[in-house]
Amino acid sequence: MRIAILIHYFFPPIHSGAISRNYYFSLEFAKRFDRIFVITTSNRRVLAGETKPLPSNMEVIEAATFDYRTVVGRHSKITHLPEGRKKGSLFRMLVKLQKTLPFHFLLGEGGLLYIYSALRAGSRILQKHDVSLIYSSFGPYADHLIACILKKKHKDLRWVADFRDLLVEPLYQNVYFEDLQKRWEQRLLRHADLVTTISEGLKKHLVRYKRPVLNVPRGVSLRNFNGNHFEKFTICYTGSLYRDFRDGDYFFFVLAKLIEDGLIDAGNIQFYYAGRDGSQFVKWLDRYNLRDIYWDHGFISQKETFEIQNRSHLQLLLTSATEKWGGVLTGKVFEYLEAGNPIVVLIKGDKDREFEDFIFNTGGGIVCYDPPQNDYLLKEFLLNQFKEWEKTGKPASICNTRYIESELSWSGQAAKILEGVELD
Secondary structure, eight states: OOEEEEEOSSOTTBOOTTTHHHHHHHHHHHHHSSEEEEEEEGGGGTSSBOOOOOOTTEEEEEEOOOSHHHHHHHHOSOOSOOGGGGOSHHHHHHHHHHHSTTHHHHHSSSHHHHHHHHHHHHHHHHHHSOEEEEEEEESSHHHHHHHHHHHHHOTTSEEEEEESSOSSOTTTTOSSSHHHHHHHHHHHHTTOSEEEESOHHHHHHHGGGOSOEEEOOOOOOOOOOOSOOOSSEEEEEESOOOTTSOOOHHHHHHHHHHHHTTSSOGGGEEEEEESSOHHHHHHHHHHTTOGGGEEEOOSOOHHHHHHHHHHOSEEEEEEEEOSSSOOOOOHHHHHHHHHTSOEEEEEEESOOHHHHHHHHHHTOEEEEEESOSOTTHHHHHHHHHHHHHHHHSSOOOOOOHHHHHHHSOHHHHHHHHHHHTTOO
């Protein structure tokens, strides 16, 4: 009998596009193992989320947790702070400290009670069952610490340490004592049999730890939407911003110029936003007198978010890149691909070849830059999309579905992991 333990602080019903990676991989592992145990936080009862179906051979075990999310979840209806409230110097200092080891284990998600409870649960499972795989995914780092301790006690286990993000992110300068963090991370990961991550951009930072590293992007499940699109030409952005590292100003500058030149009728266009950072979009739109086209849906359910994506004609994605920080394929781009509608990726900063190749291979849309490297690229693309809507009322279908289904299926991605750790 093949048995696996998955250690995920964030597991359904947690509401997050990025964290859905844990859920979909768990479903694929459940097809390949006779039994799956998922150790997660008791906070899943108070975190914003939606119930998702689980296979019959999967058992979810809640590890007792008391951390800041426990307090916020029980005593406040606000589960996410807008980026505007995160820009204060004191808040940024505390967040940076919270992300820094070893303070992260005291102040971050999980905490000592979660680590202790999860270790007890994992040890009981290992005493009763012949487990072959432990799979943990960062963040929080508590999940990797738990997996590492269990692996050290049971050396025959195969441990896969997955990274949706990095502990030390060069662009964001998100931790104190960066060199010390890297040394500690290397000591912890030396026990991992395989390290996986979401892109080549992250992989190049993880290979320094001298462990096998595998690039396993998020899978894509095309939704094949057959319903009605919005009556007006609709551009959407669903999700959060990150301080000043994502900037939509150039996009709205180009859109406003097309309207000013009479090439696009403002009465036939609307911009839908869903997320917690609507106030920042208002600033950009007001700068170019575009407030009349704006609809702020606030923080909504995943089902409602998907409906907006499905019914829109164009999807905007904002990200950033530097010489030291590029090739980071955000979870949002995969989510947008599932809707099947064209995507404008606007990158603040340097050229990002991996993102360009990904969009080209999937046929997802275009990649453009701020500052612009081609003054006409975004303008022509927006105008062509609008003209297609005028003709058909639908978005231009440009996705390479054959490539997506063959190269980005959840099943294929899970198979890469198990082959990489020699369990398939």
